[in-house]
Amino acid sequence: MKLKLGKVESYIHEKLEKEKLHFVLLDPDDVSPEEASKIAKMCEEVGVDAIMVGGSTGAEGEVLDSVVRAIKESSSLPVILFPGSHGGISKYADAIFFMSLLNSRNPFFITGAQALGAFTVKRYCIEPIPMAYLIIEPGETVGWVGDAKPIPRHKPKIAAAYALAGQYLGMRLVYLEAGSGAPEHVPNRMIRVVKSVIDVPLIVGGGIRTYEDAREVAQSGADIIVTGTAIEKAGSLEEARKRLESLIKGVKG
Numbered sequence: 001m002k003l004k005l006g007k008v009e010s011y012i013h014e015k016l017e018k019e020k021l022h023f024v025l026l027d028p029d030d031v032s033p034e035e036a037s038k039i040a041k042m043c044e045e046v047g048v049d050a051i052m053v054g055g056s057t058g059a060e061g062e063v064l065d066s067v068v069r070a071i072k073e074s075s076s077l078p079v080i081l082f083p084g085s086h087g088g089i090s091k092y093a094d095a096i097f098f099m100s101l102l103n104s105r106n107p108f109f110i111t112g113a114q115a116l117g118a119f120t121v122k123r124y125c126i127e128p129i130p131m132a133y134l135i136i137e138p139g140e141t142v143g144w145v146g147d148a149k150p151i152p153r154h155k156p157k158i159a160a161a162y163a164l165a166g167q168y169l170g171m172r173l174v175y176l177e178a179g180s181g182a183p184e185h186v187p188n189r190m191i192r193v194v195k196s197v198i199d200v201p202l203i204v205g206g207g208i209r210t211y212e213d214a215r216e217v218a219q220s221g222a223d224i225i226v227t228g229t230a231i232e233k234a235g236s237l238e239e240a241r242k243r244l245e246s247l248i249k250g251v252k253g
C-alpha cells in the first residue's frame with residue numbers, strides 16, 4: 001500500500017504551510033438548507049477555509065443531505081462531515097473526519113460507529129481523514145452523548161498523552177473539543193502542551209466566540225480553529241459576517 005493523501009487533506013496541508021485555518025461548523029439540526037446556503041457563500045467571501053457539517057443529535061438522512069447539497073451549490077469550499085455516529089454520513093460531502101473519541105467510556109464511539117460507517121464511506125467515495133477526537137471539560141452535549149470521561153482543564157499532560165497516542169495509532173489530526181457552546185474554550189496551556197508533543201495538525205473548537213479567543217487559541221498552537229455557535233446564533237447574516245471577519249483576523253493575524 002502506498003500512502004497517498006486525498007484531495008481535502010492535501011488542501012489542508014498546502015494551506016497550513018502558509019497560514020492557520022478557520023473552519024465553520026454547521027449543524028443541520030440548527031440551520032435550514034436555505035440558511036446554510038447563504039452562510040456558506042458568505043464564508044467563502046470572507047476567507048473561511050472549509051465547512052464542517054454535523055451534530056450530536058438529528059444530523060442524519062434527508063436533513064443532513066439537503067444541508068450538504070445546499071452548501072455545495074452555493075460555495076466551492078470543501079465540505080467535511082463531522083459525524084455524531086455512522087448516521088452522520090452524506091454522499092454529497094467531499095470528506096469525513098473519520099474520528100475516534102479516544103476518551104469515551106463506550107467502545108461504540110471508539111471503534112463501533114466507525115465499523116458501522118466504513119462501507120458507506122467507501123461506497124460513496126468520501127475521503128476519510130483519520131482523526132483523534134478528545135473531549136475536554138466541560139464537554140457540553142457532545143461529552144454527554146459521546147459518553148466521554150472529559151479531560152480535566154488543569155491536566156494538560158493527560159490531553160497530551162491521548163493526543164500522542166492518537167498520532168501513534170495513525171491518526172493524522174488531533175481535535176481538542178471543549179463542547180459546542182462551552183462557556184470557555186480549551187485552556188491555552190493545554191493547547192501549548194499538546195502542540196509541543198505532536199507532529200500532526202492540531203484542531204481546537206468549542207466556546208471560541210471573539211477575536212481575542214481566536215487569537216489566543218491560535219497563538220497557543222492550534223493550527224485549525226473551529227467555530228459553530230458564534231455564527232449559527234448571530235441572528236442575521238450581516239452580524240455573522242462581522243463576527244467571522246474578526247474571528248478570521250484573530251486566527252490568521
Ligand SMILES: CC(C)=CCC/C(C)=C/CC/C(C)=C/CC/C(C)=C/COP(=O)(O)OP(=O)(O)O
Nearest residue numbers: 054055056084098099101113117141142146180
Ligand atoms: C467516523 C464515524 C462514522 C463516526 C464517528 C462517531 C464519533 C466518534 C462521534 C463522537 C461523538 C459525537 C456525538 C460527536 C458529535 C460531534 C459534533 C458534530 C458536535 C457538534 O456540536 P453539537 O454537539 O451537535 O452541538 P449541539 O448539539 O449542542 O448543537
Ligand SMILES: O=P(O)(O)OC[C@@H](O)CO
Nearest residue numbers: 181205206207227228229
Ligand atoms: O459551537 P462552538 O462553541 O463554536 O463549538 C464548535 C465545535 O467545536 C463543536 O463541535
Ligand SMILES: [Mg+2]
Nearest residue numbers: 027030055180
Ligand atoms: Mg450544534
